[in-house]
Amino acid sequence: MKKFKFIETTIKDLYIIEPTVFGDNRGYFMETYNFDEFKEAGLDMVFLQDNQSKSKKGVLRGLHFQKEYSQGKLVRVLSGEVFDVAVDLRGGSETYGKWVGAILSSENKRQFYVPEGFAHGFLVMSDQAEFVYKCTNLYHPEFEGAIAWNDASIGIEWPLEDIGEVLLSEKDKQAQLFVAFQKESHSLL
Numbered sequence: 001m002k003k004f005k006f007i008e009t010t011i012k013d014l015y016i017i018e019p020t021v022f023g024d025n026r027g028y029f030m031e032t033y034n035f036d037e038f039k040e041a042g043l044d045m046v047f048l049q050d051n052q053s054k055s056k057k058g059v060l061r062g063l064h065f066q067k068e069y070s071q072g073k074l075v076r077v078l079s080g081e082v083f084d085v086a087v088d089l090r091g092g093s094e095t096y097g098k099w100v101g102a103i104l105s106s107e108n109k110r111q112f113y114v115p116e117g118f119a120h121g122f123l124v125m126s127d128q129a130e131f132v133y134k135c136t137n138l139y140h141p142e143f144e145g146a147i148a149w150n151d152a153s154i155g156i157e158w159p160l161e162d163i164g165e166v167l168l169s170e171k172d173k174q175a176q177l178f179v180a181f182q183k184e185s186h187s188l189l
Contacts, residue, residue: 017111047134062121070116072136080129081105090117146175
């Protein structure tokens, strides 16, 4: 029996992953990662780092990327709900500059695989959310970059109707526009 359903998105190599959940009156059990099943689906990455964050409603983190040592990320939510977004920054990609978003929550238990060469960000939609992710490379702060979350040329449709104030870090308030990224880097990978 397969433990995961791998759902292709409109961008190549970007997947929504649904684990099989075994539950009864005691609670539930699920695998969140299985190398063999991921490899069979074409996702044969190796993870080097795990991260976790906790944020309150309205916090928007992103759109972050690594200029060097690009990180693929397998992301999921332990508690709460987020709108998770990936933007394709891979040079030569047919979907360069395009985005996909997915609602991840402790209820739907979905995961999102964001490969190397993407900008990534998320918006907390619940009162709070705990967010975890596995990374294919170690974090190198000296190579981190950010694109403005609300850049009109990318056109992400963030679900802001019940959010109130969007809360950004100082770093994210200073994020560059996509056109500046294009002039500076043109692409990742």
